[in-house]
Amino acid sequence: MSTGTSGLYFTFKPENAAFKAKVEELSGENIDLCFQCGACSSGCPLTGEMDLLPSTVIRYAQLGMAEVLESKTPWICITCFNCEIRCPRGIDIANVMEAIREMMLRTKYDKFTLDELTPEELRELPQIAIISNQRKLTA
Amino acid sequence: MRLAYYPGCTMKTDAKNFDESTYSAAEALGIELLEPTRWNCCGTVHALAKDNVMNYLAPIRNLIRVEQMNEAELVDDKRVVTQCAMCYNTLKRANAAAKADPDKMGKIRDFMEKEPNYQGSVSVVHMLELIKGLGWDEVKSKVVKPLDGLKVSPYYGCLLLRPREYGIDDPDHPTVMEDLLEALGAEVVDNPYKAKCCGAYHAVHMKEVAADLSYRILKQAQEAGADIIVTACPLCQFNLGDRQNEVKKHQREFEGIPVVYYTQLMALAFGKEGTGFEQNTPDPVPVLEEKGLL
Numbered sequence: 001m002s003t004g005t006s007g008l009y010f011t012f013k014p015e016n017a018a019f020k021a022k023v024e025e026l027s028g029e030n031i032d033l034c035f036q037c038g039a040c041s042s043g044c045p046l047t048g049e050m051d052l053l054p055s056t057v058i059r060y061a062q063l064g065m066a067e068v069l070e071s072k073t074p075w076i077c078i079t080c081f082n083c084e085i086r087c088p089r090g091i092d093i094a095n096v097m098e099a100i101r102e103m104m105l106r107t108k109y110d111k112f113t114l115d116e117l118t119p120e121e122l123r124e125l126p127q128i129a130i131i132s133n134q135r136k137l138t139a
Numbered sequence: 140m141r142l143a144y145y146p147g148c149t150m151k152t153d154a155k156n157f158d159e160s161t162y163s164a165a166e167a168l169g170i171e172l173l174e175p176t177r178w179n180c181c182g183t184v185h186a187l188a189k190d191n192v193m194n195y196l197a198p199i200r201n202l203i204r205v206e207q208m209n210e211a212e213l214v215d216d217k218r219v220v221t222q223c224a225m226c227y228n229t230l231k232r233a234n235a236a237a238k239a240d241p242d243k244m245g246k247i248r249d250f251m252e253k254e255p256n257y258q259g260s261v262s263v264v265h266m267l268e269l270i271k272g273l274g275w276d277e278v279k280s281k282v283v284k285p286l287d288g289l290k291v292s293p294y295y296g297c298l299l300l301r302p303r304e305y306g307i308d309d310p311d312h313p314t315v316m317e318d319l320l321e322a323l324g325a326e327v328v329d330n331p332y333k334a335k336c337c338g339a340y341h342a343v344h345m346k347e348v349a350a351d352l353s354y355r356i357l358k359q360a361q362e363a364g365a366d367i368i369v370t371a372c373p374l375c376q377f378n379l380g381d382r383q384n385e386v387k388k389h390q391r392e393f394e395g396i397p398v399v400y401y402t403q404l405m406a407l408a409f410g411k412e413g414t415g416f417e418q419n420t421p422d423p424v425p426v427l428e429e430k431g432l433l
Contacts, residue, residue, distance in 0.1 A: 027187070027188070079184070081302050082297075085310045102188045117343070127152065128149040128223065128374045131183045132339065
């Protein structure tokens with residue numbers, strides 16, 4: 001983690017600026033608007049499964065910390081848009097989560113493939129579940 | 140009234156009961172629904188990444204079909220009616236984003252050179268909006284079998300209501316399903332989780348997580364005294380209904396509650412065939428018989 005020697009200050013390096021710019025470009029969101037109120041995290045139905053709270057993901061993105069790509073959170077986010085209607089700063093957090101997922105998917109990363117399911121499991125599922133899952137989780 | 144109707148994939152398989160009851164309910168209301176020829180996938184999920192144009196092709200292709208239907212005078216106007224919440228959301232958002240961005244629209248046109256250009260004239264509506272537009276008195280006038288004594292808990296899920304600018308109702312306090320159910324003579328039971336996620340596509344690879352999210356919706360409806368839950372999305376229906384076996388694995392005391400599509404109750408109240416209850420899991424027939432509705 002690119003914190004300074006004492007751990008009390010953060011050095012914003014060119015790579016941090018580049019990462020942040022990429023997130024903003026892909027998401028179309030001005031992430032600096034976030035002032036860490038936590039409304040997104042308090043309303044999120046899936047924080048129990050996450051390693052970083054949604055508001056923490058936004059903070060990582062503000063600081064251009066590429067470590068956020070290793071977080072479980074963007075994959076747990078199911079794009080229910082609850083945070084989108086809660087955010088008092090008008091940030092569409094789901095777009096930021098998608099930007100982070102896309103940065104991984106564009107390296108030909110698959111979060112989950114259907115090979116991991118048994119034929120019985122696959123038969124039970126409606127198309128809508130399979131297609132939306134694969135659209136979100138595969139390159 | 141003849142209108143274009145985009146069903147979407149799951150309506151023709153796992154959600155046949157939603158599709159059939161949609162036709163039954165529409166017929167009772169004097170609406171003729173016509174499917175575009177050669178409709179394709181709606182896109183399923185809207186592409187949120189700003190540079191993604193590829194994912195617009197599927198939804199826009201469907202909207203071109205609707206413009207063609209209108210030009211051929213097969214339908215009365217340029218609306219396309221949707222039912223599945225994901226189809227609604229994806230078509231609605233792709234339509235809005237393509238119209239708002241001439242550069243994006245240009246790229247879509249260039250790519251689909253064999254298609255006529257999309258003029259951007261279609262408006263995507265949900266069946267619930269259409270019914271609301273007819274007026275609740277009109278709905279009431281078609282009821283031949285009021286759903287007296289049936290306690291119904293409406294469930295909206297996510298994509299009918301959010302994001303705010305594409306929702307069919309107030310995302311915090313929606314009332315359209317409540318108003319409809321009251322017009323059908325049912326007693327509405329409120330559920331504070333009615334707009335909370337059912338688990339959606341986590342059902343594929345994170346069964347337990349989806350079951351947990353669904354459980355609190357089901358349990359809350361039951362605690363509030365509901366006999367039945369209504370949904371407006373095949374994926375919500377799958378998670379809340381078909382996957383109750385998964386919920387029961389984790390919540391041993393949970394007894395199950397029937398879940399049906401809102402149009403199935405409309406078809407029932409309008410005295411129509413094609414309610415499709417035999418396709419629902421768990422079986423809603425016993426509770427409907429107990430209430431003297433079947």
